[in-house]
Amino acid sequence: MFSKACEYGIRASIFIATNSSKGIRVGIKDVAKEIDSPEPFTAKIMQILTKSGIIHSAKGVGGGFEVSNEALKSIKLIQIVDAIDGDKIYRGCGIGLKECSEEHPCPVHHDFKKIRGLLLEMLTKTTLEQLASGVKSGDFFLKTLNTNN
Numbered sequence: 077m078f079s080k081a082c083e084y085g086i087r088a089s090i091f092i093a094t095n096s097s098k099g100i101r102v103g104i105k106d107v108a109k110e111i112d113s114p115e116p117f118t119a120k121i122m123q124i125l126t127k128s129g130i131i132h133s134a135k136g137v138g139g140g141f142e143v144s145n146e147a148l149k150s151i152k153l154i155q156i157v158d159a160i161d162g163d164k165i166y167r168g169c170g171i172g173l174k175e176c177s178e179e180h181p182c183p184v185h186h187d188f189k190k191i192r193g194l195l196l197e198m199l200t201k202t203t204l205e206q207l208a209s210g211v212k213s214g215d216f217f218l219k220t221l222n223t224n225n
């Protein structure tokens with residue numbers, strides 16, 4: 077549903093927010109390892125998130141990525157998605173047609189419209205703080221379980 081870059085951006089933001097809530101800045105290597113993304117690709121994503129004002133980058137000794145406590149409460153998931161993927165996921169056609177509307181609907185238009193509405197609602201209501209809090213408490217996870225024994 078989201079691009080790979082957006083998926084990594086969401087996971088990176090949650091990882092950084094989880095650490096920031098504990099007063100810890102994280103470096104690019106830690107972010108890339110945690111979200112299981114190549115470091116150069118992660119660096120590009122972090123650049124987008126930093127330029128968008130979602131993540132703060134501090135240079136030098138003790139530097140790294142962080143999110144302020146104030147930003148944790150105000151940043152919504154939609155801001156991360158918009159910064160990386162734009163609004164096509166909750167505005168575009170379900171099968172990718174350039175023109176799809178109530179007057180000229182695609183075969184999945186009416187069902188997809190409902191799904192887009194629910195997705196938009198979730199993206200606009202969910203804060204980075206909520207997501208980080210769930211990871212911090214152990215209720216949610218950023219990595220899949222290794223089922224290979």
